[in-house]
Structures are given as structure tokens and as C-alpha cells.
Amino acid sequence: MNYLFEHLLLLLSLLTSLSLSLPHRTINVKRGGTIQSAINLAKPGTTIIVPPGVYTEQLSITTSHITLIGHNSILTPPSTFKNNTCTNLAGGGTQAGICISGSKIVLQDLKDFNGEHLKVLSVGKSIKGTTITGFTIKNFGGLGIAIVGGENTVINGNTVTSSSQYGVLTVGSENTKISNNVVSSVPGVFQFYFIGICMDDRSSVTISRNDISSYFIGLCVQTPRANVYENYVHGVCAGAFVDPGVEGARIRRNRFADTLPSCPANTPVFSSGVTISGGIGTLVEGNRFESLRNGVVIVDDDGGDNGGTKVVARGNVVLGNWFRGDGVDLVVNSTGRNVVRGSGCRTSSPQGICRIHLY
Ligand SMILES: *[C@@H]1O[C@H](CO)[C@@H](O)[C@H](O)[C@H]1NC(C)=O
Numbered sequence: 100m101n102y103l104f105e106h107l108l109l110l111l112s113l114l115t116s117l118s119l120s121l122p123h124r125t126i127n128v129k130r131g132g133t134i135q136s137a138i139n140l141a142k143p144g145t146t147i148i149v150p151p152g153v154y155t156e157q158l159s160i161t162t163s164h165i166t167l168i169g170h171n172s173i174l175t176p177p178s179t180f181k182n183n184t185c186t187n188l189a190g191g192g193t194q195a196g197i198c199i200s201g202s203k204i205v206l207q208d209l210k211d212f213n214g215e216h217l218k219v220l221s222v223g224k225s226i227k228g229t230t231i232t233g234f235t236i237k238n239f240g241g242l243g244i245a246i247v248g249g250e251n252t253v254i255n256g257n258t259v260t261s262s263s264q265y266g267v268l269t270v271g272s273e274n275t276k277i278s279n280n281v282v283s284s285v286p287g288v289f290q291f292y293f294i295g296i297c298m299d300d301r302s303s304v305t306i307s308r309n310d311i312s313s314y315f316i317g318l319c320v321q322t323p324r325a326n327v328y329e330n331y332v333h334g335v336c337a338g339a340f341v342d343p344g345v346e347g348a349r350i351r352r353n354r355f356a357d358t359l360p361s362c363p364a365n366t367p368v369f370s371s372g373v374t375i376s377g378g379i380g381t382l383v384e385g386n387r388f389e390s391l392r393n394g395v396v397i398v399d400d401d402g403g404d405n406g407g408t409k410v411v412a413r414g415n416v417v418l419g420n421w422f423r424g425d426g427v428d429l430v431v432n433s434t435g436r437n438v439v440r441g442s443g444c445r446t447s448s449p450q451g452i453c454r455i456h457l458y
């Protein structure tokens with residue numbers, strides 16, 4: 100009886116592992132060929148290898164478990180775009196260089212566009228296991244890379260330049276990992292460039308070891324428990340912006356430096372290393388804040404973005420950070436209870452709150 104049972108279990112586990120391990124196939128894009136035609140041929144489990152060169156096309160990936168590997172492969176905008184799930188995502192007429200999307204995605208109506216991006220209302224079926232590495236994505240006006248309804252997406256080791264609305268945007272997704280990318284606009288200019296990397300996901304996003312510069316906002320943190328670590332964010336207005344009501348984000352061991360001189364002078368929330376605007380339970384730990392107009396800024400949200408509901412910043416913890424050469428290291432204007440501890444901060448607004456608990 101036991102013997103039979105064990106064999107049944109073995110058979111079962113064999114069957115499961117067979118159905119889980121996908122067939123591996125490689126497609127090499129030929130010189131002069133398009134990447135999209137390879138994507139269209141790819142079945143789940145396919146790796147697409149792209150040789151060096153300039154590819155004048157947009158890419159749309161809707162099949163799960165595709166790995167796209169570039170070797171100095173440069174993607175630039177085609178003269179005309181086809182519409183896909185990412186069309187209008189960052190405002191009317193915007194398109195993405197690479198659009199990774201699940202199916203039956205329902206986006207917020209364009210007429211309700213809030214000036215940032217369309218929210219994902221529902222995802223029919225998510226796209227799983229996409230990996231993009233080794234690309235330079237250049238000059239796409241709207242978005243460099245957009246992930247809509249993804250699961251276990253990996254964006255690693257790419258360069259995204261001059262995407263005016265978003266370098267990389269992940270929305271309505273789970274377990275996205277964005278690491279080791281260089282995301283910048285035109286050096287020293289932010290006016291027409293909005294956000295470097297933005298996460299507005301359902302859960303478990305990791306943003307690590309990216310180099311982000313020359314955007315109005317470096318990182319937008321809108322995913323609960325977002326894990327943001329070891330990024331270098333410089334030459335922007337707000338390094339990381341934690342949105343109202345976002346809970347439990349962890350911002351650790353990043354380096355925030357060099358507020359752009361042209362950033363709004365009278366609003367500390369938009370000239371800072373980290374701004375927590377009505378964020379809840381954020382951990383800001385072990386970061387370096389250098390040559391910023393303001394290091395860490397904690398404010399209540401006045402409800403402008405929330406249909407008038409005020410969100411009090413509370414339970415935020417600023418711990419063991421390193422400040423050098425900032426205008427003001429710490430700005431707190433919140434009625435909530437937040438904690439600052441062991442931070443080497445010297446200057447604050449109001450004065451004298453650098454090394455004490457706040458209530
Ligand atoms: C593509 O989307 C844009 C923006 O919504 C729209 O103006 C245009 O008509 C669409 N094109 C096609 C072929 O559907």
C-alpha cells in the first residue's frame with residue numbers, strides 16, 4: 100500500500116515538473132530582420148537573441164515566458180506606431196518603446212487621466228516571466244518600457260534615454276524586478292521629462308541598482324511594500340516620491356544627490372532626496388543624501404490628488420542615513436506620528452528634530 104502510494108507520488112511529481120518545465124527554444128534575429136517578427140513567432144519558453152544594431156520599431160510582447168537578450172541593440176521609434184495596450188498609458192497619444200502586457204486589461208478612461216498615467220482597473224490574464232536585458236531604448240516620447248499586468252517581469256541591464264513621460268513604468272503587475280538599468284533624459288534638463296521609474300503595482304516590486312538622472316521625479320513609489328534599494332538617483336527634483344496612502348515602502352541604501360538648480364524653489368516636496376507625501380510606514384534607512392536642496396521631506400497630503408481626502412503621513416521611520424551638503428537635511432510638516440532615529444542629520448525644519456523621536 101505504502102509502496103504503491105510512494106510510486107504514485109513520484110509519478111505525480113514527475114508529471115508536475117514536466118508540465119512546469121517549458122520547452123527551451125532560441126530564435127536569433129537576423130541582421131536586417133525585425134525583433135517583432137521574432138516575438139510573433141515565439142512560444143512560451145523562447146529566448147530571442149538580438150545582434151548589435153539599430154532597430155527602428157516598437158515592440159509588443161503578449162506571450163508569457165519570453166526572454167529578450169540584446170547585444171548593444173538600440174531601439175528607436177518607428178515613423179508610425181501601431182496601437183497596443185500601452186497606447187495612451189501616459190496621456191493621449193503616448194506610446195511605449197517596449198510594451199509588455201497581459202490580456203483583457205481594463206484601463207481607466209482617458210477622460211479621467213490625472214496627468215500621470217492611466218490606472219489599471221483589472222487584468223484578465225497576466226503575462227508571466229518576461230525578461231528584457233541588454234537594450235538601449237532611445238527617444239520614445241511617451242514611455243521607454245511599460246509593463247501592464249505582468250507577473251515576474253525582469254528588466255535588467257538596459258539603458259533608457261529621453262522618454263519624456265516615463266523611462267520605465269510598471270502598473271497592475273506583481274513581482275516586477277527592475278535592476279541595473281540606466282534611465283536618463285537629456286543631462287541637466289528636466290522640464291519636459293517626468294518620471295524615471297514608476298511603480299504602481301499590485302504587490303512585491305523590487306527596484307534596485309539603477310542609475311536615474313535628469314527627470315522631475317526619479318522614482319515614483321505607489322506600490323505597497325515596494326522594495327527600493329541601492330539606486331543612484333541624481334540631478335532630479337524629487338529623488339523618490341512616496342504617494343499618499345502607500346504603505347510599507349522600504350527605501351534603503353540608495354544614494355540621492357544633486358538637486359537640479361531649476362527645480363521649484365518654494366516646494367520642498369519637489370526638491371528633495373526622498374519625499375513622503377502622506378505615505379504610511381515607510382522605512383528610509385541607510386541612504387546617502389548629498390547636495391540636495393532638502394534631504395528627507397515628510398508632509399501630509401492635502402488631498403489634491405485624492406478627490407479632497409487629506410492623508411496624514413504616519414508611522415514613517417527615518418533611520419541611520421548619511422547627510423552631506425544639503426540645504427536642509429530633514430523637513431517635517433506632518434500632524435502624524437513619525438520617527439527619526441540615529442540619522443546623522445544636522446539641519447532641519449522645524450529646527451532641532453534631527454536626533455529625536457517625533458510625535
Ligand atoms: C491609435 O490611438 C490614437 C490615440 O488614442 C488614436 O488617435 C488613433 O486613432 C488610433 N489609431 C488606430 C489605427 O486605431
Ligand SMILES: *[C@@H]1O[C@H](CO)[C@@H](O)[C@H](O)[C@H]1NC(C)=O
Pocket residue numbers: 399401432
Ligand atoms: C505645513 O503644511 C500645511 C498644510 O498641510 C501648510 O498650510 C503649511 O504652510 C505648511 N507649513 C510649512 C512651514 O511649510
